[in-house]
Amino acid sequence: MVELNSEKLDAVFTALGDPTRRQMLRRLADGECTISELAEPFAMSFAGASKHVKMLENAGLLRRTVQGRSHVCSLQAAPLSAAEEWLRFYENFWGGRLDALARELEKSTTGKRRKR
Structure with a gap:
């Protein structure tokens, strides 16, 4: 598991x-770019992009x-992996709860049909 401290995750x-x-x-x-290319x-200045x-x-x-004189930038993906792992926990958390809600709603709907 890729881990970032809280401060680094906040920055991401x-x-x-x-x-x-x-x-x-x-x-x-897609590959390296200079700041000017980014x-x-x-339509922003070099200073704004910087x-x-x-x-x-x-x-x-x-x-x-x-x-x-060029500042060349390249993507560093490791912090994205750590952020994805952090988000995945909550996806699993909410996914289970939403599945349970769907089952309860299905029971409720099925019960109403039978009473008629």
């Missing part, structure tokens, strides 16, 4: 909470390397 979910950062991560899933679809990249970097979701 905060980073994923912004649609621009999620789209940047999606783009990085900024391009959003702030998003910094937040993703702090969450451990990307790695930035400097190649000359």
